[in-house]
Amino acid sequence: MTSSQYVDTLNAPRPRGHYAQARIAGDLIFTAGFGPVDPATGALVGPGDVAEQTRQTLRNLQAVLAEAGATLADVVKLTAFLEDPDRDWDAYDAVFPEFFQPPYPARLTAGAHLGTILVEIEAVAVRPGSQTLAPGPQ
Secondary structure, eight states: OOOOEEEOOTTSOOOSSSOOSEEEETTEEEEOOBOSBOTTTOOBSSTTOHHHHHHHHHHHHHHHHHHTTOOGGGEEEEEEEESOHHHHHHHHHHHHHHHOOSSOOEEEEEEOOOTTOSEEEEEEEEOTTOSOSOOOOO
């Protein structure tokens, strides 16, 4: 069995159940799904505003990755869920260039019932300095 490390930071929302904010396994970091919650207050950020909720969600991912020694530049795959993809896709997608530069990570975005939030995102990142990834297009 492969050993792994838990990632835990107060700079991202605390788990609401029996799961880790992230796990490191070998050269990879797997995050939990995060939503638009302010980790300091526990309050929902940007009610009704998918762009602001996406920004907060990505800030939460940044905090967990930082605790694991990585950045959003190390992300290779994102999985995202939108409460209403037809309504919110454009505003959600427009936020990504604020946080990512080409080559962008691979990404899946799907619709899901999320209750009071509009977006949830999880990530897989490669630990800096690993040889897991080949260079991108030249």
